[in-house]
Amino acid sequence: MKNTLKGRASKIILAALMAAGTLGFTGINAEAMSSMPSTGSRPAMSMPPSSAVQGEDVDYIVSEDADTITVRDKRNKEVTIKKHPKRVICAYNSYLDLWYKAGGEVIGKVDDAAEKPVPGAENAESVGSVNQLSIEKMMSLEPDLVILSPAFKGHLEIGEQLEENGIDVLLLDSNNFREYTELAEVYTKINGRDDLYKTLVEDVVKEREDIxxxxxxxxxxxxxxxxxxxxxxxxxxxxxxxxxxxxxxxxxxxxxxxxxxxxxxxxxxxxxxxxxxxxxxxxxxxxxxxxxxxxxxxxxxxxxxxxxxxxxxxxxxxxxxxxxxxxxxxxxxxxxxxxxxxxxxxxxxx
The missing domain is CATH 3.40.50.1980 (Nitrogenase molybdenum iron protein domain)
Structure with missing residues (x-):
C-alpha cells in the first residue's frame, strides 16, 4: 500500500512557517554566560527555507504497509524494513535516545557516551566503538535490525555485510532539523508508534518556529x-x-x-x-x-x-x-x- 503520509513532516514545517510572524526588537545587550540554561524536556520549531537541505528532497519514506516500511537511505538505495523488530542494535549514540523515545529498545549498542546516557539501554551489550565496530559481535547477537550512521565509511561497509546475511540495515542521517523530522517519523513507524509522532515532530516543529x-x-x-x-x-x-x-x-x-x-x-x-x-x-x-x-x-x-x-x-x-x-x-x-x-x-x- 502506498504511504499516504509521505512528506508529512515537510507539510508540518511549511504550515508552521506560514503561521509564524516576525517580531522586531532592538539592541543586543548580551550577557556573559559559561554554561547553557535548561528550558524544558522538549525542544522544537520549524525551519526557514534558507536552512532546508539545499535543493535536496529528504523525504525518507517511500511506502509502507501493515508489516513493512520502505525508505530511501543515504546510499540512495530503497530498503524495506520489517516493523516491530525485537532484536535491534544501534551503532550510533546520537540516534539511540531518539530510538527509545520512538518506542524502541536495543540489545546492542556502541560504547556509552558519558555526556549522553540513554535510560533503558544500560544492559545492552557493546558491539565496539562507533569507529571500530565488531561485525562478529553483531552477528552473535542475531539482530533483526541494525541502525548505522552513513557518516562513517566503516558503517557503510558493515551494512553491506549485514544485508548479505539477511539482516535489515537502516542507514539514515539527521544532519539538520528537516532530516531530524524525517528520521523521527521513520522510527515511530518502524516501532508502530504513530501516536508518538505529535510529540517528536509536530510539537517540536511548533516550538522551534516559536523561538x-x-x-x-x-x-x-x-x-x-x-x-x-x-x-x-x-x-x-x-x-x-x-x-x-x-x-x-x-x-x-x-x-x-x-x-x-x-x-x-x-x-x-x-x-x-x-x-x-x-x-x-x-x-x-x-x-x-x-x-x-x-x-x-x-x-x-x-x-x-x-x-x-x-x-x-x-x-x-x-x-x-x-x-x-x-x-x-x-x-x-x-x-x-x-x-x-x-x-x-x-x-x-x-
Missing amino acids: ISKVPSDVKPKAAIFFASIKDLKLRTSGHGVGEMLKDLGTVNIADGTGDGDLIPFSLEKIIEEDPDFIFVQTMGSDSEAIKETLKREAEEKESFASLTAVKEGRYIVLPKDLYLYKPNYRYAEAYMGLAEILYPEVFRK
Missing part, C-alpha cells in the same frame, strides 16, 4: 564556531548542527563562504579581522585536558586573542556536548532556546 519567530530582525550578530579536538582546531560553517541553529537565530557566521565543507581550517587572523560578537566552542573527544591544550595552543595563548570583543565581554562560550555535539533530536527546542538566551537575553530571558 525563531521572536528573533530580532534588525540585528545580525557575528559569530564564530570553534571545533576543537585533540588533534586540531577548526572553524564550523552553517551547514548543519550548531551552525544551522545559529543561522536560524539570525547570526552571521564568519566562516561561511571561506571554504568548502562543514569544517574549514582555523585562522586566528580571520578571527581577529572579523572580531565576532560571539565565539561558540564545540569539543570533540573524551580527553578534555588534551582538548583544552589544543584551544590554548591554537588560540587562547596568542596575545591577540585577548583583544577580541567576544573574549573581553565574556561571550566566549564552550557548548555542552549533549545538545550541541551529539544530535539534539527531540531536545531541539531546548538547544535553540539555549542559544537564543545567549544571543538575545533581553528577548528570551524575561
Whole structure:
C-alpha cells in the first residue's frame, strides 16, 4: 500500500512557517554566560527555507504497509524494513535516545557516551566503538535490525555485510532539523508508534518556529564556531548542527563562504579581522585536558586573542556536548532556546 503520509513532516514545517510572524526588537545587550540554561524536556520549531537541505528532497519514506516500511537511505538505495523488530542494535549514540523515545529498545549498542546516557539501554551489550565496530559481535547477537550512521565509511561497509546475511540495515542521517523530522517519523513507524509522532515532530516543529519567530530582525550578530579536538582546531560553517541553529537565530557566521565543507581550517587572523560578537566552542573527544591544550595552543595563548570583543565581554562560550555535539533530536527546542538566551537575553530571558 502506498504511504499516504509521505512528506508529512515537510507539510508540518511549511504550515508552521506560514503561521509564524516576525517580531522586531532592538539592541543586543548580551550577557556573559559559561554554561547553557535548561528550558524544558522538549525542544522544537520549524525551519526557514534558507536552512532546508539545499535543493535536496529528504523525504525518507517511500511506502509502507501493515508489516513493512520502505525508505530511501543515504546510499540512495530503497530498503524495506520489517516493523516491530525485537532484536535491534544501534551503532550510533546520537540516534539511540531518539530510538527509545520512538518506542524502541536495543540489545546492542556502541560504547556509552558519558555526556549522553540513554535510560533503558544500560544492559545492552557493546558491539565496539562507533569507529571500530565488531561485525562478529553483531552477528552473535542475531539482530533483526541494525541502525548505522552513513557518516562513517566503516558503517557503510558493515551494512553491506549485514544485508548479505539477511539482516535489515537502516542507514539514515539527521544532519539538520528537516532530516531530524524525517528520521523521527521513520522510527515511530518502524516501532508502530504513530501516536508518538505529535510529540517528536509536530510539537517540536511548533516550538522551534516559536523561538525563531521572536528573533530580532534588525540585528545580525557575528559569530564564530570553534571545533576543537585533540588533534586540531577548526572553524564550523552553517551547514548543519550548531551552525544551522545559529543561522536560524539570525547570526552571521564568519566562516561561511571561506571554504568548502562543514569544517574549514582555523585562522586566528580571520578571527581577529572579523572580531565576532560571539565565539561558540564545540569539543570533540573524551580527553578534555588534551582538548583544552589544543584551544590554548591554537588560540587562547596568542596575545591577540585577548583583544577580541567576544573574549573581553565574556561571550566566549564552550557548548555542552549533549545538545550541541551529539544530535539534539527531540531536545531541539531546548538547544535553540539555549542559544537564543545567549544571543538575545533581553528577548528570551524575561
